[in-house]
Amino acid sequence: MSLLVVSPGKDPKAWVEALKEQHPGLNIYVYPEDHDKEEVEFALTWNHPRGIFQNYPNLKVIASMGAGVDHITSDEELPENVKITKVVDERLEEDMGTFVLSLVLAHQRNLLHYRESQINEKWDPVSYTRNNDVKVGILGIGNLGQSVANSLLKNGFQVIGFSKHKKEFENVESFAGEDELDDFLGQSDILVNMLPLTPDTEKILNKELFEKLPEGAYVINVARGEHLVEQDLLAKVDDGHLSGAALDVFWEEPIRDEHPFWKHPKIRVTPHIASVTHPNSVVPQIIENYERLQENEELKNVVERDKGY
Structure with missing residues (x-):
């Protein structure tokens, strides 16, 4: 053999x-x-x-x-x-937990804003929300999602999780099935997509889903690029419903030179490095x-x- x-x-x-x-x-x-x-x-x-x-x-x-x-x-x-x-x-799970925590903290403490301010030589302090006042929703809470949840919980964030079938994790409120999806989304100040890519989940991050998130919600995608309808994300960030997004995965990798994500002031791009085998x-x-x-x-x-x- x-x-x-x-x-x-x-x-x-x-x-x-x-x-x-x-x-x-x-x-x-x-x-x-x-x-x-x-x-x-x-x-x-x-x-x-x-x-x-x-x-x-x-x-x-x-x-x-x-x-x-x-x-x-x-x-x-x-x-x-x-x-x-x-x-x-376990190493993959730990790396994913660390990476998502980094993105969440960077958003919470407005680090992308301050990077832009530095480039523009502008002193522009803005207010921030404390960790324990922020609820992070993990869309697709399996092994990797649980590791992400643990990292967030250790840093004082509230965490809720959604999966196809009910799962019980300590200190994580669990939502499951289509009947509970809207309730889950409505509570997610920050949405972390960790779903597996299947015919049912392709393009799930779309205009309809984004509009169910709270005003000013932030989106993190570390699953697959095919989950995201890119134009819908751009539209909801530009109209102010979403405060921004951090994207590690894309339909085409690397993304083309002229892609609007590159220079968008509210979108963070990383080259599929959240958790490397x-x-x-x-x-x-x-x-x-x-x-x-x-x-x-x-x-x-x-x-x-x-x-x-």
Whole structure:
């Protein structure tokens, strides 16, 4: 049995080295080098070419290099009998919590405003709201969302969470299902989108949703660019209903040179760096699943394909 690494546009060297260190006898192929497709039963991938896995008759597992799996599930030509796994990693969760907390604090203390003031050589103090008077809504509160919630709670913010099904977290008020979405949105002074990308959640950050947020709400998107209707966001920021936004993910990455987000004074842009997978941190769980496959044991972190996460 062989493992195939497929990561076009991403240097696989660190992944291959970590895999060999964890499992010295492992036979590894790197796409698109020549290899025997019939030998491959396990694939490790990020943004594979669409339809490629149809060419592997004995493939049993497709493992994502990161927590997200929409880059896999969006391929309409995936073999039906292949299992998909995702990464669950404490380091990723901690990094995400730290990043979102940084964005929330920067907004609370008006740091983007002061950066603009400095550029314009303008002394312009403005008032701020204390942390414990601000309610942060986490839209899609799973493992990563819980880490974000913990970071916010430690810093005195009120936190509420929304998910498809009811979840209970200490000190976090939980909302679930379509019937409770409006109530959740109406209380979110800052909205953090952490939803998985599925056909149901694509373009969910739109004009209708934004208008249900409180006047002056702030939007943070660290999930996927495809969640956001960009023109709707621009319109609601420009008309004053939203105070601004921090965006780490986009429909097209990198965003084009002339994109209106670049120079917008109320929109913060970062280059998809909220939480970056480190091979040495996650390869042990990849190897564990590889060995479980060999022993016909149940795999860990398997994605429910009908849900998309």
